[in-house]
Amino acid sequence: KDEPLVLGIETSCDETGVGVVRGHTLLADAVASSVDEHARFGGVVPEIASRAHLEAMIPTVERALREAGVSPRDLDGIAVTAGPGLAGALLVGVSAAKAYAYALGKPLYGVNHLASHICVDQLEHGALPEPTMALLVSGGHSSLLLAPDITTDVRPLGSTIDDAAGEAFDKVARVLQLGFPGGPVIDRYAREGDPRAIAFPRGLTGPRDAPYDFSFSGLKTAVARWIEARRAAGEEVPVADVAASFQEAVTDVLTRKAVRACAEQGVDHLMIGGGVAANTRLRAMAEERCRRAGIILRVPRPKLCTDNGAMVAALGAEMVARGRAASDWELPADSSLPV
Ligand code: KG4
Ligand code: ZN
Numbered sequence: 001k002d003e004p005l006v007l008g009i010e011t012s013c014d015e016t017g018v019g020v021v022r023g024h025t026l027l028a029d030a031v032a033s034s035v036d037e038h039a040r041f042g043g044v045v046p047e048i049a050s051r052a053h054l055e056a057m058i059p060t061v062e063r064a065l066r067e068a069g070v071s072p073r074d075l076d077g078i079a080v081t082a083g084p085g086l087a088g089a090l091l092v093g094v095s096a097a098k099a100y101a102y103a104l105g106k107p108l109y110g111v112n113h114l115a116s117h118i119c120v121d122q123l124e125h126g127a128l129p130e131p132t133m134a135l136l137v138s139g140g141h142s143s144l145l146l147a148p149d150i151t152t153d154v155r156p157l158g159s160t161i162d163d164a165a166g167e168a169f170d171k172v173a174r175v176l177q178l179g180f181p182g183g184p185v186i187d188r189y190a191r192e193g194d195p196r197a198i199a200f201p202r203g204l205t206g207p208r209d210a211p212y213d214f215s216f217s218g219l220k221t222a223v224a225r226w227i228e229a230r231r232a233a234g235e236e237v238p239v240a241d242v243a244a245s246f247q248e249a250v251t252d253v254l255t256r257k258a259v260r261a262c263a264e265q266g267v268d269h270l271m272i273g274g275g276v277a278a279n280t281r282l283r284a285m286a287e288e289r290c291r292r293a294g295i296i297l298r299v300p301r302p303k304l305c306t307d308n309g310a311m312v313a314a315l316g317a318e319m320v321a322r323g324r325a326a327s328d329w330e331l332p333a334d335s336s337l338p339v
Pocket of ligand 1: 013137138139141165166167169170176178181184185187274275276277278279280305306307
């Protein structure tokens with residue numbers, strides 16, 4: 001096989017992810033998460049994340065290589081998330097990748113976290129058409145990106161001006177006292193609720209608003225106020241209805257803007273990635289709206305949507321396949337790396 005064999009390391013947030021791919025084929029996807037250690041703080045604590053990465057790194061690399069059944073000597077490259085993300089967390093991954101690449105005599109590829117969230121879909125659905133439109137929604141980002149070339153040219157069309165979509169899920173879950181991370185719990189409660197029970201606001205959807213930007217902090221506040229009013233009146237909070245109505249507002253805006261971007265930019269493929277892409281309502285609504293608009297929708301399985309090392313390996317393999325230049329040993333961990 002002459003498809004590139006690449007190991008990828010991801011440490012931008014709270015998961016230590018190590019993946020191995022051969023071209024578009026997933027061979028291993030090992031993830032060690034410190035999410036439980038952050039849960040009692042209601043959000044990711046950078047110091048805890050960095051330390052957890054340090055402890056998990058070597059065992060996770062070894063597990064991925066074992067799972068893939070490959071020898072590190074056969075690798076064509078080591079890819080690593082260079083940013084954006086938590087500075088200390090990124091630094092652990094970048095340092096480890098440099099050490100492995102140097103010791104094994106392999107080229108090092110620093111990649112962008114957002115681009116790799118898009119590229120991972122090649123492991124699910126094969127080669128990405130170019131240009132691809134991508135909606136990336138997670139706890140740290142909510143962006144619409146146009147990718148004429150996934151290895152060199154990913155253009156941000158718009159992003160959130162306040163909270164990320166996943167952050168809104170987490171904050172609303174906190175108000176509802178459902179724990180952290182909030183997305184999966186709200187998703188579960190919403191299935192039992194009525195999405196039309198409460199008309200929560202759709203941010204930035206007016207005719208004069210930026211067409212590709214998002215805003216979720218007003219929605220979060222509206223939900224919190226609604227719940228407070230209920231509690232103040234001594235009434236029970238209908239958790240399932242609140243969850244469903246909130247989730248409906250978020251997914252309505254995300255899919256509406258993504259479909260509109262495809263139509264206006266003349267792109268007939270939409271990929272959705274990031275942790276929030278695991279949301280069942282988002283997937284269903286996107287499917288329906290894309291079908292009506294004649295857009296082909298690509299959403300990887302949930303495990304590939306959340307942060308993982310396979311997505312980094314997938315983009316690294318694409319860089320090797322296209323003969324892109326490797327990074328040098330000075331490769332910095334850049335917490336605000338632009339796409
Ligand atoms: O991509 P990810 O694992 O990490 C970041 O880069 O942020 O995304 C985590 C975010 C969290 O905010 C979590 O609440 C959200 O994704 N999330 C979901 C679901 N699963 C995870 N949000 C909505 N519905 C879900 N099923
Ligand atoms: Zn991410």
